[in-house]
Structures are given as C-alpha cells and as structure tokens.
Amino acid sequence: MPGFANAFDSDRNFTSLPIIDIKALVERAPTPEAKAQVGAELVAACRDVGFFYVTGHGIAEETYQGILQLARAWFQLPEDVKKQIDIGPQTHFRGYQGLGANVTRYDGGFQRDWHEAIDLYKEVDPSTPAPAGKRQSPIHGSNQWPSQLPAFDRALRGYLDTMLYLGSTIMRGIAIGLGLAEDFFEGERAGVDTAYWVARVIHYPPLPKNGQSSPAARPAISSKAAHSHQPLESGEADAASIEQQPSEGLTEISRSVQLSCGEHSDYGLLTIGQPGRTAYLRCKPKTARANGCQLTPSRAAFVCNIGDMLKVWTNGLLQPTVHRVLNTDPSRSRVSIPFFYEPAYEAIVEPLPQLCSAQHPAQHAAIRYGDHLEGKVLNNFEL
Ligand SMILES: O=C(O)CCC(=O)C(=O)O
Ligand SMILES: [Fe+2]
Numbered sequence: 001m002p003g004f005a006n007a008f009d010s011d012r013n014f015t016s017l018p019i020i021d022i023k024a025l026v027e028r029a030p031t032p033e034a035k036a037q038v039g040a041e042l043v044a045a046c047r048d049v050g051f052f053y054v055t056g057h058g059i060a061e062e063t064y065q066g067i068l069q070l071a072r073a074w075f076q077l078p079e080d081v082k083k084q085i086d087i088g089p090q091t092h093f094r095g096y097q098g099l100g101a102n103v104t105r106y107d108g109g110f111q112r113d114w115h116e117a118i119d120l121y122k123e124v125d126p127s128t129p130a131p132a133g134k135r136q137s138p139i140h141g142s143n144q145w146p147s148q149l150p151a152f153d154r155a156l157r158g159y160l161d162t163m164l165y166l167g168s169t170i171m172r173g174i175a176i177g178l179g180l181a182e183d184f185f186e187g188e189r190a191g192v193d194t195a196y197w198v199a200r201v202i203h204y205p206p207l208p209k210n211g212q213s214s215p216a217a218r219p220a221i222s223s224k225a226a227h228s229h230q231p232l233e234s235g236e237a238d239a240a241s242i243e244q245q246p247s248e249g250l251t252e253i254s255r256s257v258q259l260s261c262g263e264h265s266d267y268g269l270l271t272i273g274q275p276g277r278t279a280y281l282r283c284k285p286k287t288a289r290a291n292g293c294q295l296t297p298s299r300a301a302f303v304c305n306i307g308d309m310l311k312v313w314t315n316g317l318l319q320p321t322v323h324r325v326l327n328t329d330p331s332r333s334r335v336s337i338p339f340f341y342e343p344a345y346e347a348i349v350e351p352l353p354q355l356c357s358a359q360h361p362a363q364h365a366a367i368r369y370g371d372h373l374e375g376k377v378l379n380n381f382e383l
Helices: 032-048 067-075 079-085 150-177 234-239 308-313 369-377
Strands: 019-021 051-055 095-097 102-106 109-112 116-121 196-204 222-225 241-243 252-254 261-264 270-273 281-283 302-306 323-325 334-336 339-342
Touching: 019 032, 032 051, 032 150, 067 150, 067 196, 067 334, 079 095, 102 261, 150 196, 150 270, 150 339, 196 369, 308 369
Parallel strands: 019 051, 102 222, 109 252
Antiparallel strands: 051 302, 095 116, 102 109, 116 196, 196 334, 196 339, 241 252, 261 323, 270 302, 270 339, 281 323
16 A cells, blocks of 8 residues: 555644545546545545545535524424434334433443434344344334424435435545545445445534533433543543442443533544534544644535544554534534444454554454444443
C-alpha cells in the first residue's frame, strides 16, 4: 500500500474539520486523478480527524431541508400517539423510545441520555435462515415507521434511500484513498444493495438544570455502549459519583453534567448527519496536538464521521473519534437524523493484510459485523 509507510505515526495538527468536495466521485466521467485526489483527502481526514464535511455531493436541498421540521412536528405529537410505535424486543428493537430510555455505558455503569428517538434499521425478513452456527438476529424485522405523520414518513424513507447512496459513494472514495479497488467495500462487505444501515431520528430537549431530576427511570432498552470512554472534560470525572441500583445489578452513574447523548464511538463504517447538525456535537480530538476543534456547519455540507469497523479493517489506521451531544441552548430543542452506513450484516471484518507488518501486527481479531452491532444494541436489555 504505497504512501502509508509512516501512516500510523501521523500527528497532523487540525483546528477545524476538513471540508471535502466529492464531486469527482459523483460526476459521470471523472478523471482517475481527480478521484484519487478526493480519495487521498478522505483518508487523510479519517486518519487525522475522524470527522469531515462533504460538499459537491449533488443532493438536492429539498431532500434534507424540510425533514427536520417534520421530525420536530412528529415529536410534538402526544406521548400516547408516539407510543403507538413503542420499541421493545417484540418490535425487533425498532421504534420509539422516550426520554431516558437510551443509555450510554461506561466501565462500571451507565448514564441515561436526555433524548427521545425513533430507531430504524435496514428491514430484514426475520425468517431468513441464520448462517451456520448463528442464531437468527433479534434485530431482524420491519421498522415501525412514523406513519402518524404521513408527510414525515414519506420524506424519511426518501432521505434514507439517498443516504445509502451517499454512504456507498464516500466509501468508494475511501477505498480509492487506501489504494484498494474502488468496490472493495461493496458486495459481501457493504455496498448499496448489501450494506446494513441504522438510522435514528432524535429529539434533544433543553437539558435539565443541575439538581433537577434525571430522566424518568424506565427500563433502558438501547445503548450507546462505549466500553471505557473517559468523560471528555476532566472536571466531569471529578464530579462523577456512583449510585447503586441493586435491583438492576448495574450502577447508574450520576455526574454533574447531564448529557444529551453520552460519549461514544459509532459502530460501523460511516455516519452521515444533515448539513448544519453539528451545532451541539462535540468531538474529542484524536491527537494531543489538537486541543480544540471548530465545527463550522454549513447549509450544504453533510458532516461525516467514521466508525469501529473501519478501524478493524484498516488495522487501526482510520480510528473513530469519540463524540457526544450536549444541547447547551436552554431555550431550544434540537432534532437530528444521523444515518449509519454499515458493513453487510454477515461481513467478517478483519485487518487487511496490506496494513499489517512485523512492526505493526494485526491489532484486532476478525469480527462478524452483526455480532458487533447486536453486542451494542442488546447489551443492556436486561437493565
Ligand atoms: O445527534 C447527532 O447529531 C449525533 C448523535 C450521535 O452521535 C449518534 O447517534 O451516534
Ligand atoms: Fe455517534
């Protein structure tokens, strides 16, 4: 893999997210040089920052501009209407979850997130035979679409289809930048027809003030399982205290700051957020040299970040960046629809031999993507 001799030692400095024009990946007859240039920029951004903006995508503004207003209107429906699509094991973990139902896990405990959401996944017939030695996935099934607001339902379906194409297009660029065949992340690995996808429609109300009560305690059924992430600001670590919840067997961590969504890395290949969504999204810089990162949301740039599976495939070259959501505006709630472009459910993800050497041996064991996802989504169901 030419050009990556010192790749693992990169300490490129950054103070803002790279903005990458991907026009050469979407136009009909681009030159190979133009595509290679975009690929190189994507890989450098993934390696050094883990987040980047994408312009030149060719997606019409109408596809994404009105959708957040429609999502906002859906969340304003009465609770009993929203609960018509309540999430649970019987709905294959798809549907609506109220405030505080989603948790972020840490070593030693969990914290409830201050948001409500609709969780959607690629629809898979639950009677599809499972591969040898595997049980059928409890996530396989149909979505509970927000049909209570037909205009939103329609817009959402169109938006998710478009995001699937955008995800596949960007992954083609990343493959080129890694010196792989353009379609490396297609077929059994991912691709428009074969990629798995996850989407969340999320509403973050203003955060409660210090001392106000936490989200209503109801069973947590979905998690941003983040294993051992440290809080992004050291002051919070000092303020953290542990409360025992003997009935649940796991500890609920309460700390002075209630987060809209706790710090985590994303699970798959590539996360895509609508233009303008980063106002309250904070990411932890990857390198010690970058101790602040300016986010500059724009009307036309989608904001992307990479996930755990790209780290495994690239043997740690392209690592996801830990991030969290903190709605700091006391007067306004925030709505967001992150789309997660994932590997194929059955993809076996393992370090590429080209990125392993005697100096840098394989850092990760092979993992089936579906197992990784289930480990995250189902992990705290017993809470
Ligand atoms: O709300 C957002 O924009 C992003 C939320 C997020 O990080 C996630 O759902 O993984
Ligand atoms: Fe995330």
